[in-house]
Amino acid sequence: MESHSYHVHSESESVFVALLVVAGLLILYLVAVTRQKRSGRHWNAWRTASFGMGTALLFVALSAPLANLSHHDLRAHMLQHLLIGMLAPLGLVFGAPLTLAFRTLPVQASRSITAILRNRLVRWLIHPVSAFVSNIGGMYLLYLTPLYALTLTNPYLHYFMHLHFLVAGCLFTWAIAGPDPAAGRPGIRTRLVVLFLSIAAHATLGKLMYIYLWPHGTPHEAEEILAAAQFMYYGGDFAELLLVIALFTIWYRRRGPHSAELQTEAVRLYQTPART
Amino acid sequence: MRSTNQDFSDPARSRWAAALIGIAIMAGVDEIIFHQVLGWHHFYDLSTPAVGLLSDGLLHSAELIALVAGFFMLLDLRRRNALAPAWAWAGFFVGMGGFQLFDGIVDHKVLRLHQIRYGVNLLPYDVVWNLAGLVLLFVGVVMLARARSTTAINMSAD
Numbered sequence: 001m002e003s004h005s006y007h008v009h010s011e012s013e014s015v016f017v018a019l020l021v022v023a024g025l026l027i028l029y030l031v032a033v034t035r036q037k038r039s040g041r042h043w044n045a046w047r048t049a050s051f052g053m054g055t056a057l058l059f060v061a062l063s064a065p066l067a068n069l070s071h072h073d074l075r076a077h078m079l080q081h082l083l084i085g086m087l088a089p090l091g092l093v094f095g096a097p098l099t100l101a102f103r104t105l106p107v108q109a110s111r112s113i114t115a116i117l118r119n120r121l122v123r124w125l126i127h128p129v130s131a132f133v134s135n136i137g138g139m140y141l142l143y144l145t146p147l148y149a150l151t152l153t154n155p156y157l158h159y160f161m162h163l164h165f166l167v168a169g170c171l172f173t174w175a176i177a178g179p180d181p182a183a184g185r186p187g188i189r190t191r192l193v194v195l196f197l198s199i200a201a202h203a204t205l206g207k208l209m210y211i212y213l214w215p216h217g218t219p220h221e222a223e224e225i226l227a228a229a230q231f232m233y234y235g236g237d238f239a240e241l242l243l244v245i246a247l248f249t250i251w252y253r254r255r256g257p258h259s260a261e262l263q264t265e266a267v268r269l270y271q272t273p274a275r276t
Numbered sequence: 277m278r279s280t281n282q283d284f285s286d287p288a289r290s291r292w293a294a295a296l297i298g299i300a301i302m303a304g305v306d307e308i309i310f311h312q313v314l315g316w317h318h319f320y321d322l323s324t325p326a327v328g329l330l331s332d333g334l335l336h337s338a339e340l341i342a343l344v345a346g347f348f349m350l351l352d353l354r355r356r357n358a359l360a361p362a363w364a365w366a367g368f369f370v371g372m373g374g375f376q377l378f379d380g381i382v383d384h385k386v387l388r389l390h391q392i393r394y395g396v397n398l399l400p401y402d403v404v405w406n407l408a409g410l411v412l413l414f415v416g417v418v419m420l421a422r423a424r425s426t427t428a429i430n431m432s433a434d
Contacts, residue, residue: 192341195341196334196337197337198337200334200337201333203332203336203337204329204330204333207320207332207333210320211329230319240340248344248345252351252352256355
């Protein structure tokens with residue numbers, strides 16, 4: 001126990017920093033919402049609730065009990081992975097933070113964000129296919145190579161893994177069905193195909209881990225890996241089901257009789273700077 | 277009332293939407309009853325070839341999407357007053373029966389993803405499984421025929 005104390009101490013410090021950042025994001029969001037309300041503009045309460053839920057899930061995933069347990073138990077790690085990489089991104093992305101930023105920030109700042117998003121490299125990065133590759137590809141790389149074993153001993157690799165889960169998860173969710181505008185986003189059919197492949201790849205990874213007892217080179221018992229692989233399979237189903245529902249909700253609205261009226265303000269705001 | 281329904285109703289789409297739901301429901305029954313509750317099916321068994329594993333992932337993904345797609349298509353049909361219930365029910369049974377047969381023959385026998393149950397004589401299980409699929413499919417086909425004749429009568433009455 002003594003030998004672990006330094007490690008645990010530094011670990012809890014970095015967790016504290018991560019939690020501060022998450023809390024900071026939530027505060028920024030709430031300040032922006034308050035400013036919207038003050039200037040008499042409407043902001044959907046469900047968006048706020050969604051973003052709040054996303055940050056709450058991140059809090060649960062990063063807080064001490066689960067974070068400490070996940071060092072020793074692959075099931076806890078998998079729960080953390082599902083929360084950080086799949087469920088929290090759903091909450092955060094459906095809080096439409098970019099739309100809120102566009103509305104709240106000064107025009108000049110909004111234009112710079114738009115310029116960044118229209119950059120060719122960024123457009124390429126936020127394309128559903130590349131988001132899919134970085135999201136699912138990252139998981140294959142992590143679990144089917146010795147990389148996962150390395151994250152157990154190298155703290156920087158460990159932080160990077162969590163950050164990658166979060167960023168790639170948010171990118172993918174945004175690219176597939178996010179309410180925030182994204183330049184160069186392909187049509188619903190293409191996004192559905194990418195989502196279809198993503199669900200299949202995720203389920204297959206769960207089975208591969210189950211069969212070949214990946215990740216190798218870890219102190220985890222076989223039973224633990226079997227349970228974690230099934231966690232991944234069924235937990236992933238749940239998060240992906242929500243994403244499929246989100247995508248079909250967009251489809252349903254577009255087919256509606258008033259679809260032109262239902263065009264989000266975000267799209268208009270996004271296109272305005274380019275026209276002027 | 278009847279004539280307004282006829283003007284908008286979309287039998288082909290109603291059939292498809294309900295068939296997707298039928299497929300997904302049967303896949304759900306398989307997952308919940310046979311994998312989870314009874315524990316007869318295994319998450320994986322050693323005789324699965326690699327190609328089976330990949331196709332299992334694709335099939336699993338398709339089932340998940342079929343469930344959501346079917347429900348949203350039905351919602352859309354209802355909104356447009358275009359739902360043809362007789363066709364939808366027929367499609368639902370064809371979907372259920374078709375999937376049950378597909379699962380029984382392709383998944384269990386061709387791809388050998390898993391068997392219905394382990395440590396028993398499989399033959400009666402396989403027979404009952406595929407017979408159940410055939411019965412559902414038969415019910416669906418009969419309902420299709422009836423929906424078709426009803427539509428024809430309504431058309432000629434106009």
